Amino acid sequence: MNTGVWAGERDHTARLRPRAWTELLLVLGLFLAYKVGRLAVDGRVGAAYADADFVWHLERVLRLPDEASFQHLLLNSEALVRTANIYYAVVHFPATIAFLVFMYCFRPEHYIRFRRILAWLTAMGLAIHFVFPLAPPRMLGSLGLVDTAAVFGPSVYGPPQTDTLSNQYAAMPSLHVGWALVVAAGLIHATRTRRRWLWLAHPLLTMLVVAGTANHYWLDGIVAAALVGVLLVATSRQEHPSPSVPVQVRRSVGAPVKQQRPEAVKPT
Template identity: 60%
Template sequence: MDSRTEPADSASESTSEPEPPDAATPSAASHDAAARPRPHAQARPDTRPDDTAARPPLLRELLLVVGLFVVYKAGRLPATGRTDEAFADAHSVWGWERSLRLPDEGSVQTALLHSDTLVHLANTYYATVHFPATAAFLVWLYLRRPAHYVWARRILALVTAAALAGHLAFPLAPPRLLAETGLVDTGQVYGPTVYGAHPAADALANQFAAMPSLHFGWALMVAIGLITATRSRLRALWLLHPLLTLLVIVGTANHYWLDAIVATALLCVALAVVHPPHRTATTPGRRHGHEPAAIPVRDLPELVGAGR
């Protein structure tokens, strides 16, 4: 009886023997690998500036811009009555341009006079685009690129202040008033015009403030500001605005070539003094909330039970 039960007991003992503790199953190994934290590439810090902090108070900016405009308009008027000096300077500028072999302003006006409609459009552009375009530029920067707004406003203030000093120190009659140029006053002949028929008696505008040309200086700053503040591949097309402005102010005989050259020089000095803000994550090309995610570094596959 005892001899029959011994083999069964020994078989029971052999089948219940536990497995070695170091023989891990594949499922346990993969669970451990999944639970182990994986290294990640260092996430980029959020460099977006606080646009609200960068944007100046609206009321203060409105008062500042309006105040600068009023000072500029009022500051130009004292040069209105300096007729003899303005025409003497105009003769000098006309002679300087011929000495420098600059193109004749008449060539641009001749092309313009081929069509009454074209002349009317040029006069309208001169009279209506200058201030609204600059104002729209500043408003857009204030709302969308506050840091660039502060930079652009400072540039425009410097250029305008320098231009005001130039208008007072060097009164200059425009080429449309200088008989020896042979140019037509397109504003008076074809309309519309923002100037009175008698420059010396014009109380609304100083017609002897030709140099430098703020029409061109502001237009060039608008283009440079938009090119700097945006990342569109087509942003260079903004240069068409100052180019068209240049053709208009020369073709309508409101400015000499040298007026635009001096305005460009003043703008270059202002740009050298006041630097634009650095590009950040808020500059177009990256949308808010779409920062590049951290890229995980994959682990090498583990060899389960290797060498065992």
């Protein structure tokens, strides 16, 4: 292949990739908004417990699985419980950061779209946290659920009354599940291997973990999935085109151009 074509492809890819320092600031701002925004809506404890009672009964009306029964299956193995706690505590942020770095470096034509989806999903989640504070299942002792992180470790939360690092009454929607879905959707969309659909295991496993550890209700994950679906559809036309080299570039760097035959002169 002509070196000029490769140069054209590199130039086109470079134009699709935003400046690294501006993206670093944007991503840091996204994560800070996630933490600070949760703190800004903290303190509505009474409403959070009332909404928890509503969500619990709505799930029973919708015949969703009982979180307590599902957790009892997990509690049969202490090793499994500890693994679920570690997954909840460790995977969420690093997996999302690794996804953004991969898309920025290797799939720049898809990067901006999925970075925007993450930003909008986080903003929508924080808005819902404000209007609909929700105590997680682990705080509802009457349901027979166990705070597995507090009992078995490791735990990322302190006592709700003294925890100044996070808003523990912000279960709806589950941004753990939402971000995992964005990661899976982005990798499936941006890659072409036959095994790319295995990335769906990440949000599925995340949903099972957050429910099994009593950090979220099933509806928290369902609402997050609905928001991600809306954002995927809304941004489907905003994505940059594939980094291919225009036909004019290929022709100008060595592709043979067919010469037209001179028209025969008709005898007069």
